[in-house]
Amino acid sequence: MSDSIRDLAGAIASLKDQAGRLRAAMTANKDSADRLVGEFHAAGVEGGPAARLSGCSAGHERAHSQLEAIEARLERARFIAMSAISGLHGSGTVARSGDQANDPTSWEKPTSGTELAEKGRSRRRGRAADALRAAVQHADDLQDVAKQTVGQGVEVAKSFTKLPDPPTQTTATVQARPAPPPSYADTSSAKATDLIGGLTLTAVALLTGIQHAVEKRRIKKGQDD
Amino acid sequence: MSIDELSTAISGNIEQAEQLLTAINTSREQAVQLQGQLMQLAAESVAAQLNVCAEELEKANNQVLGLKSQLEQARTQAEAAKTA
Numbered sequence: 071m072s073d074s075i076r077d078l079a080g081a082i083a084s085l086k087d088q089a090g091r092l093r094a095a096m097t098a099n100k101d102s103a104d105r106l107v108g109e110f111h112a113a114g115v116e117g118g119p120a121a122r123l124s125g126c127s128a129g130h131e132r133a134h135s136q137l138e139a140i141e142a143r144l145e146r147a148r149f150i151a152m153s154a155i156s157g158l159h160g161s162g163t164v165a166r167s168g169d170q171a172n173d174p175t176s177w178e179k180p181t182s183g184t185e186l187a188e189k190g191r192s193r194r195r196g197r198a199a200d201a202l203r204a205a206v207q208h209a210d211d212l213q214d215v216a217k218q219t220v221g222q223g224v225e226v227a228k229s230f231t232k233l234p235d236p237p238t239q240t241t242a243t244v245q246a247r248p249a250p251p252p253s254y255a256d257t258s259s260a261k262a263t264d265l266i267g268g269l270t271l272t273a274v275a276l277l278t279g280i281q282h283a284v285e286k287r288r289i290k291k292g293q294d295d
Numbered sequence: 296m297s298i299d300e301l302s303t304a305i306s307g308n309i310e311q312a313e314q315l316l317t318a319i320n321t322s323r324e325q326a327v328q329l330q331g332q333l334m335q336l337a338a339e340s341v342a343a344q345l346n347v348c349a350e351e352l353e354k355a356n357n358q359v360l361g362l363k364s365q366l367e368q369a370r371t372q373a374e375a376a377k378t379a
Contacts, residue, residue, distance in 0.1 A: 071329070071332065071333070071336070074325075074329055074332075075329060075345070077325075078322060078325050078326055078329065078348075081318075081321075081322045081325070082322055082348075082352070084318075085315065085318055085319055085322060085355075088311075088314070088315050088318065089315060091311070092308060092311045092312060092315060095304070095307070095308055095311065096308055096366075098304075099301060099304050099305055099308060102296040102300075102301050102304065103301060103369075103373070105296070106296070106297075106298060106301065106376075118376075119298070119376035119377070120376075122372045122373070122375045122376035123298070123301075123372070123373065123376045125369075125372045126301070126305075126369045126370075126372040126373045126376070129365055129366070129368050129369035129372065130366075130369055132365055133362050133365040133366055133369065136358060136361060136362045136365060137362060139358060140355050140358045140359060140362065143351055143354055143355040143358065144319075144351075144352075144355055146351050147322075147326075147348050147351035147352050147355065150344055150345075150347050150348040150351065151326070151344075151345070151348050153344055154341050154344040154345050154348065157338075157340055157341045157344060158338065158341050
């Protein structure tokens, strides 16, 4: 299908060339008509054949403008056909086929992650695909780490809020031994640091996960279109 | 170039315009055919683009018809210059 549209675009490009050749031929004929008018004028003939040939020259001038408009329209049609190829690849309807370098209407097709893979792809395209896969893999790994971190964060939060048992023992001396500091006080700073670090990691991981999910949804939507 | 030669040259241009007309029609039919195939593949957006392409070719076709008429008038005037 992609090749068929590419053929159509090539055919339209040929039409434009054909129109260009016709325009050049018409320009030559207009010059001939003008020259004949000049010869009649030089011979002292103003009306009659000179007037007719002037009309012929003016008609060529109008035809010249019409051909320019035709060429512009053909160029527009060709551009639309090429855009259709881009749309075809962008929607993932078909895989790209054919060698772009051999295409007479060669153009720089925008690439997208939804394009189906093929064996003869270029090295650059292969690298880009590998990088994309690696990025997705990293995002998955990060998502797993995020899940673990969330679990750890919950555990730390639970231990942080757990109050120690109050001291109940006293010595026989007159002065009561000061109560030992609560166990959480010794480790609260470290645990708080761990908690903040964990939460930061969680936030980063969650953001990455969301971005990954949005990307996946976008790709899926593009494939559905 | 004589008036006869000019007239012959214009006739050649008219013939070229007719060929262009035929070729544009062929491309237009091709675009319409591809549009139908894309509709069957449920690729409506791409099919719509080809529909616009076919419409542009149809307009170009009409313009070439006008061009041909213009050239025919120019040839008539060149012919008339011989007898004027």
